[in-house]
Amino acid sequence: MTGASRGLGRHAAEHLLRHHPDRHLLVLNRRPGLAAELAAGTGNRNVSEITCDLASFADVRRAAAEVDRPLSGFLGNAGLQMQSTRETTADGVEATFGVNVLAYHLLLNLLLPNFAAPARIVVVGSDVHDSAHNSMGLIPPPRWTSPHELARPADGGGKEGRRAYATSKLGVLYLVHALARRLPEGVDAYTYNPGLVPGTGLARDANPVARAVFAGVGRLLRATPVATGPEEAGRLLAEAMAGPRPGPSGSYVDRGEVVRSSAESYDERREEELWAAADELCGITGAERRTA
Template structure:
């Protein structure tokens, strides 16, 4: 039966690879791409040339108002039958800033806004529209471990604190530095895993949610908001790391993401999937008190703005 799969982060990097694999692996899927600017529209038009329609809804994930508008359009089109039943959401978009002082239009720290709040708004507003069985996949990162074994010191460890502080700029020491930006990123990915555990307890029966860790994937455009020097290293130097076991190529990361979204990699709701298998996330990422406190905080922070 034809069904809808909604995806962010589909227009570049391994998300672009995943889109193709999802279409190949699930001929009944009607993809809806949420993307900023013309990128989503252009990709949807290109993919639709095959005869299977792909829908694009312009969405700026930095703006919760824009996220709400996209969710409202999805709900309206699902309810009227313009889109087939919703059975999947892939939250693959993410950002890494080289500082901890960049604000979203709503006044939130930008990394936290995209990596945590945008997904939360979409999931919460769409949760009653999913038809079982459904699978939600959020792309996370092994940066949340904060140890050398998982990222060779390339990313600072997360630094957990009051979630209301994490959602605002200057939460970390020397906020104008690359280190503070990296800490914000790894902490936002830890927050995403906390919320995945909470979603798994709260989502309707038959609506599963899992975390997907692609490993280190050079050249994805993750740091596209960074300065020229950092972008150069990301484009020219880091891709060489795919020759080592530590890194994943964009092709492999995209194929694995699609396989997770299509349910080819079995895992119960709330699980952490590292590339192709279910494993445990970091010890720090299992903390019921933090999970509940974060849930209450993001509810208070973002849903009123998005309503």
């Protein structure tokens, strides 16, 4: 699991440890010590960790090489929402696209030989991938272009940083659809939408004014059916991973229910273009592809 240190991801990890104690949880995290925190907080020591920085292809490769056990599941929750499109990963890729899309493409391809059916892959998406979604003007709609263009940093301010986030979540859907077509029988892949979850710290890289706006809107929405609290969102995410099979592989799971994602998110040409470009951008070699 990635993204288990805070917010809904922390609640999901704790739920898995409390309610599925027979399953070993392996967390990938930038800082050491998370496994010990989770074990102490839940009383379940069936958890271990590998340090991994998703903003570095080299570190993703090192972490994947340290996974030495069969896997029955993968939960990709870590993600970025940046203030701009100027920030880059260690490999010079625009940070939001690099972490939210390319890092998962690389990590999942490297881990594929470890999956033993029945197995389940869940990557967290967002309803902001849909241009018709009403995000109260806080998140501009996605703007899909070529993957190589999306990977290039650009001189874009806060609005474009948030647009890059929405676009990356559209990319997650494309990635999961392409992956589902390639997985062996018994290994399923899903995109999970937790809905609006105020208080997760997703906007922590925004400027103070933007953070205040997000926080204010979040406080207003917490008491309405529009929003889901981090604890409940984490529970639903954990059950998408470890509960009954949600539906056919490739499905979009919205807070526990399989629904259709946006019309734009079903585009096999874009999906295959992204898959090929991600191979190139991540530097996936023939040997790595053969082991997958």
